[in-house]
């Protein structure tokens with residue numbers, strides 16, 4: 001469990017490192033990749049053993065025995081999130097992007113409006129648009145502590161009556177908010193009031209900092225169980241996104257009956273590597289590793305925050321979870337292009353530009369801190385230098 005151990009991912013077909021030149025003009029030779037949401041840590045032994053087990057069998061044919069997968073999911077959800085998941089509720093997808101796109105299409109029609117609270121994970125908007133739906137972006141507001149909050153009174157006035165579904169990120173990508181019980185209760189009332197289904201995307205469920213507790217919608221919003229679809233995966237928590245395995249979980253039988261025929265029409269069945277890695281992750285060893293990871297990530301945040309706090313005009317949003325840090329550049333007085341030059345060209349850091357995450361994200365950058373502490377330190381120093389003249 002040595003998160004400090006450097007691994008060189010450049011040239012390894014890593015999207016994060018090998019596409020940053022194309023995406024940001026940052027050369028991986030001396031640049032730092034802090035954009036797409038995966039981590040630079042070596043896979044832990046329990047994941048390597050699962051992969052090794054497959055290799056030793058020397059056969060990659062059709063497979064059965066999904067009971068052990070569902071047992072692992074149920075064990076994990078119950079032990080970490082106080083929720084028992086019945087195997088009948090779960091549909092396995094090729095990663096969660098696919099799960100979300102399929103769910104949108106199963107429950108809504110082209111032209112229907114889908115609500116998001118923005119800024120939010122950019123692929124929400126992309127999937128809504130690609131599937132021919134319309135996105136109503138309701139902006140989050142910042143409270144006195146700089147945390148994102150929902151403003152339901154304002155949202156009520158913006159609803160048109162054409163909305164069919166609300167899609168949320170819980171915890172929240174990009175800002176790492178862990179929504180509280182009272183926020184989720186208010187959200188449930190909003191869904192009832194406007195007759196909305198809710199997709200609660202909980203892919204970041206496990207990456208919470210000390211003192212924070214992710215509340216799964218299935219337990220926190222029992223009053224809307226008949227409107228609820230939960231999407232989740234081990235992919236962010238254990239850095240196995242390349243294995244493309246996610247779960248769409250639908251506890252309500254009537255909703256499931258609507259979803260199942262559409263889902264099964266694509267003849268999708270699980271992926272061997274993804275199911276084996278998920279099973280290995282959802283284990284006591286996985287739990288121990290994850291606890292250590294969260295402590296390490298929080299340490300990265302503390303370091304990064306102290307550097308950002310010292311740069312005039314930059315403001316970091318307090319993080320409660322994830323490894324994604326959301327930094328506002330508004331008070332620098334610089335244009336987006338000027339900020340881009342300083343971050344991408346001077347500091348040589350590839351960070352996600354906030355405008356891609358929707359309304360309200362325009363002046364922000366998202367930095368991925370899921371990497372070795374030394375690299376976070378280096379990035380912090382480069383940003384300090386790149387903005388030094390603002391002092």
Ligand SMILES: Cc1ncc(COP(=O)(O)O)c(C=O)c1O
Pocket residue numbers: 037094095096097098121169173201203204233235241244245246
């Ligand atoms: C909130 C959220 N949902 C879904 C995904 C996509 O997951 P996948 O890589 O499994 O498609 C991500 C990836 O960053 C995410 O942050």
